[in-house]
Amino acid sequence: xxxxxxxxxxxxxxxxxxxxxxxxxxxxxxxxxxxxxxxxxxxxxxxxxxxxxxxxxxxxxxxxxxxxxxxxxxxxxxxxxxxxxxxxxxxxxxxxxxxxxxxxxxxxxxxxxxxxxxxxxxxxxxxxxxxxxxxxxxxxxxxxxxxxxxxxxxxxxxxxxxxxxxxxxxxxxxxxxxxxxxxxxxxxxxxxxxxxxxxxxxxxxxxxxxxxxxxxxxxxxxxxxxxxxxxxxxxxxxxxxxxxxxxxxxxxxxxxxxxxxxxxxxxxxxxxxxxxxxxxxxxx
Amino acid sequence: xxxxxxxxxxxxxxxxxxxxxxxxxxxxxxxxxxxxxxxxxxxxxxxxxxxxxxxxxxxxxxxxxxxxxxxxxxxxxxxxxxxxxxxxxxxxxxxxxxxxxxxxxxxxxxxxxxxxxxxxxxxxxxxxxxxxxxxxxxxxxxxxxxxxxxxxxxxxxxxxxxxxxxxxxxxxxxxxxxxxxxxxxxxxxxxxxxxxxxxxxxxxxxxxxxxxxxxxxxxxxxxxxxxxxxxxxxxxxxxxxxxxxxxxxxxxxxxxxxxxxxxxxxxxxxxxxxxxxxxxxxxxxxxxxxxxxxxxxxxxxxxxxxxxxxxxxxxxxxxxxxxxxxxxxxxxxxxxxx
Numbered sequence: 001x002x003x004x005x006x007x008x009x010x011x012x013x014x015x016x017x018x019x020x021x022x023x024x025x026x027x028x029x030x031x032x033x034x035x036x037x038x039x040x041x042x043x044x045x046x047x048x049x050x051x052x053x054x055x056x057x058x059x060x061x062x063x064x065x066x067x068x069x070x071x072x073x074x075x076x077x078x079x080x081x082x083x084x085x086x087x088x089x090x091x092x093x094x095x096x097x098x099x100x101x102x103x104x105x106x107x108x109x110x111x112x113x114x115x116x117x118x119x120x121x122x123x124x125x126x127x128x129x130x131x132x133x134x135x136x137x138x139x140x141x142x143x144x145x146x147x148x149x150x151x152x153x154x155x156x157x158x159x160x161x162x163x164x165x166x167x168x169x170x171x172x173x174x175x176x177x178x179x180x181x182x183x184x185x186x187x188x189x190x191x192x193x194x195x196x197x198x199x200x201x202x203x204x205x206x207x208x209x210x211x212x213x214x215x216x217x218x219x220x221x222x223x224x225x226x227x228x229x230x231x232x233x234x235x236x237x238x239x240x241x242x243x244x245x246x247x248x249x250x251x252x253x254x255x256x257x258x259x260x261x262x263x264x265x266x267x268x269x270x271x272x273x274x275x276x277x278x279x280x281x282x283x284x
Numbered sequence: 285x286x287x288x289x290x291x292x293x294x295x296x297x298x299x300x301x302x303x304x305x306x307x308x309x310x311x312x313x314x315x316x317x318x319x320x321x322x323x324x325x326x327x328x329x330x331x332x333x334x335x336x337x338x339x340x341x342x343x344x345x346x347x348x349x350x351x352x353x354x355x356x357x358x359x360x361x362x363x364x365x366x367x368x369x370x371x372x373x374x375x376x377x378x379x380x381x382x383x384x385x386x387x388x389x390x391x392x393x394x395x396x397x398x399x400x401x402x403x404x405x406x407x408x409x410x411x412x413x414x415x416x417x418x419x420x421x422x423x424x425x426x427x428x429x430x431x432x433x434x435x436x437x438x439x440x441x442x443x444x445x446x447x448x449x450x451x452x453x454x455x456x457x458x459x460x461x462x463x464x465x466x467x468x469x470x471x472x473x474x475x476x477x478x479x480x481x482x483x484x485x486x487x488x489x490x491x492x493x494x495x496x497x498x499x500x501x502x503x504x505x506x507x508x509x510x511x512x513x514x515x516x517x518x519x520x521x522x523x524x525x526x527x528x529x530x531x532x533x534x535x536x537x538x539x540x541x542x543x544x545x546x547x548x549x550x551x552x553x554x555x556x557x558x559x560x561x562x563x564x565x566x567x568x569x570x571x572x573x574x575x576x577x578x579x580x581x582x583x584x585x586x587x588x589x590x591x592x593x594x595x596x597x598x599x600x601x602x603x604x605x606x607x608x609x610x611x612x613x614x615x616x617x618x619x620x621x622x
Binding site: 246255262266 | 296299300303304307308311312314315433434436437438439441442445446448449452453552553555556557559560563564574575578579581583586587590593594597598601
């Protein structure tokens with residue numbers, strides 16, 4: 001633990017990112033003990049109230065208690081990102097390792113060209129098409145995470161491939177090969193442990209990407225209309241023109257939560273990058 | 285620049301567009317039902333639609349997708365329509381074709397978005413270069429970098445929302461909504477119209493610029509630090525060259541190139557991001573048309589806009605790829621990729 005604090009002192013971005021993330025997780029988990037999660041849904045409390053002693057965060061046009069919305073919604077938005085990030089990274093690891101390990105062969109060419117083409121189509125448009133074509137499927141938090149995962153594998157796959165490609169030629173991999181290790185064994189015993197910090201960074205990046213995509217989709221009204229996720233909250237802010245009637249609390253609160261969520265993830269990946277690439281350390 | 289490189293890039297652009305069009309074709313068929321037909325039938329059944337119109341739309345739809353034919357023939361006829369940029373009629377504003385709507389609305393988005401991307405890029409790299417320069421006092425970086433990190437990591441529409449509330453609603457400095465006053469006629473040769481258009485575009489431009497310029501500033505700052513470590517930078521310093529010459533000709537010139545690659549890669553994000561931003565401003569360009577198409581389930585319009593966006597982004601990236609070797613003489617593109 002003392003080692004951790006000493007490290008954070010050297011790598012403040014990492015410390016700040018993890019710190020905010022822990023705060024948000026506490027806010028959404030411990031917060032549930034203090035609010036009634038049911039009040040995050042429409043018609044549960046009086047509408048349009050500015051912050052007051054009973055509802056410290058105010059209430060919205062549909063009669064949601066915004067404190068409950070923030071507590072429940074922060075968790076939901078993080079959950080969407082976590083689902084998309086985990087799936088995206090897993091697929092990315094499989095494709096990235098296969099392409100990288102067989103670098104230069106036919107398999108690599110097929111996988112990389114597919115990734116390149118896929119990444120040239122803006123992911124957001126693919127998501128818009130998928131989500132609006134399957135509009136009859138009831139979109140909950142899990143479904144939203146699954147949909148967003150459709151585009152969150154390509155980035156990790158490409159960067160993991162590049163890492164594996166450069167690591168494949170290192171002496172310790174040659175040594176393992178000479179010792180008669182199988183391909184799968186080399187990947188699991190030599191490559192994965194060495195790439196671990198990099199993989200954790202990719203995870204944090206794809207969670208960030210997943211949340212960004214989900215926010216964009218929900219801001220356009222694609223998502224569960226009922227669930228109080230952050231993106232949906234912004235959609236209703238826009239839908240009911242909260243800015244025209246001066247309901248500042250309804251605008252500022254989700255904006256602050258989203259800024260905290262996104263900044264914490266960016267800072268965390270930034271800090272992890274320093275762990276993954278020690279050579280970049282202290283250059284700036 | 286080798287011809288083979290150009291041919292490979294053209295082929296790549298073609299593959300991207302073809303893949304996007306195929307996604308458009310396959311998606312509705314994966315649902316097991318036909319969402320377009322359902323929507324069309326609903327439209328036909330709803331009041332206020334003349335039966336002849338419905339029939340013509342239906343025929344056009346059949347034509348476009350050839351529903352009675354085998355799947356591969358449907359695919360071919362769909363592809364040939366797409367190649368002619370024929371996306372059929374809009375389901376909800378019937379007599380107008382999808383292409384008509386895209387042109388009418390895209391015309392309002394394109395000028396402001398290009399200006400916004402240009403301003404964002406130029407301010408971003410200048411700011412980043414200054415921040416990364418070793419002659420700039422350290423405390424300036426310490427103050428400016430944290431807000432840049434926040435701005436660069438949030439979506440454009442979040443900035444838009446804050447601008448709408450504080451600048452448009454509270455301070456009433458700039459208007460919301462339409463790209464030009466409703467009382468005016470869209471006439472691009474009329475200076476008064478252009479002035480109004482520019483005035484109405486200030487806030488959307490600002491949302492794009494704040495987010496994108498921050499990202500480029502951070503990237504450029506990091507590149508400057510790398511370039512400053514190069515031997516030629518030390519040599520320029522040792523020669524006693526003027527600071528301004530070292531800054532612009534030695535450092536910025538070399539740090540600029542990765543930022544240009546970054547611009548090409550990010551174009552898709554900026555354009556789709558701006559689509560959501562437009563919706564928040566109620567700015568009736570192509571972005572809010574996309575959002576209307578989504579909420580009214582106007583599938584032809586939706587697929588048409590998405591495909592046109594893919595095509596324009598692919599073409600813009602292609603053009604940047606072609607310009608790149610002119611800017612960086614070190615790159616000769618000798619048949620190697622990546």
